[in-house]
Amino acid sequence: METKRSKFIKDGFIKIEHLITQEEVDSLRTIYDGLLGDKVKTAHLRSDLAGADNSTNSRVERITQIMRPSTIAHELINNSAYKKAEQWAKDLLGEDMELDFDMMINKAPYTNTPTPWHQDAAYWIAMPDKRSASCWIALDKVFVENGCMWFIPKTEDNAILPHKNLPNGGALYCEIDSSKALSMPLNPGGCTFHDGFTLHFSRGNTTETHRRALILNFRPKKMIDYEREQGVDHTGERKQRN
Numbered sequence: 001m002e003t004k005r006s007k008f009i010k011d012g013f014i015k016i017e018h019l020i021t022q023e024e025v026d027s028l029r030t031i032y033d034g035l036l037g038d039k040v041k042t043a044h045l046r047s048d049l050a051g052a053d054n055s056t057n058s059r060v061e062r063i064t065q066i067m068r069p070s071t072i073a074h075e076l077i078n079n080s081a082y083k084k085a086e087q088w089a090k091d092l093l094g095e096d097m098e099l100d101f102d103m104m105i106n107k108a109p110y111t112n113t114p115t116p117w118h119q120d121a122a123y124w125i126a127m128p129d130k131r132s133a134s135c136w137i138a139l140d141k142v143f144v145e146n147g148c149m150w151f152i153p154k155t156e157d158n159a160i161l162p163h164k165n166l167p168n169g170g171a172l173y174c175e176i177d178s179s180k181a182l183s184m185p186l187n188p189g190g191c192t193f194h195d196g197f198t199l200h201f202s203r204g205n206t207t208e209t210h211r212r213a214l215i216l217n218f219r220p221k222k223m224i225d226y227e228r229e230q231g232v233d234h235t236g237e238r239k240q241r242n
């Protein structure tokens with residue numbers, strides 16, 4: 001019988017329809033919106049995943065990324081979403097899984113900017129233990145037109161494709177055949193989990209409301225220590241490291 005765990009191992013991703021309740025979504029939205037609206041407090045952790053837009057002097061962020069929000073909003077760490085996602089990560093990959101980093105990725109209304117195809121492991125240093133799980137939590141109803149996640153089921157284990165940066169320090173991307181990609185619409189409080197080697201992407205937000213996602217990345221405690229010893233805390237520049 002296929003379980004969430006066996007599907008995650010086979011395909012490199014799974015979908016969980018209800019990770020947290022609407023009440024829990026509402027309390028996360030309050031914290032999330034507070035950080036999104038505070039460009040001063042978040043300045044050192046905040047950037048545009050689409051790359052800085054130098055051409056227009058525009059201050060409009062197309063894809064707002066805020067790394068490690070729990071280092072500013074400390075209450076996040078004890079939030080039930082973090083606890084539930086961690087339990088799932090342990091169930092999927094083992095009891096030694098812990099939170100490595102959290103991040104917010106928001107697509108503002110009508111910004112219509114895709115997050116390009118990539119593998120998260122391209123951003124990370126090479127690690128002897130390659131287990132990882134990223135939990136992408138929808139704080140809004142997400143669908144194709146506002147930028148839900150898309151995944152390509154894994155065929156090859158742990159191969160990292162060559163990635164390049166979008167101009168001006170933007171996201172990493174790779175050239176791939178996306179004909180087998182599957183979209184992952186979700187209701188608020190639903191989530192997906194993906195492995196660091198799984199190819200994923202999202203379309204731009206063409207709707208009149210925000211597309212808010214909170215992402216929690218888990219890996220073995222020993223690998224988190226290994227990263228920190230090398231100065232990796234997931235707040236540095238975007239570049240291929242692996």
Ligand SMILES: O=C(O)CCC(=O)C(=O)O
Pocket residue numbers: 105115120134136147200201202213215
């Ligand atoms: O939210 C997005 O558009 C992309 C998210 C992503 O790339 C990730 O969670 O690794």
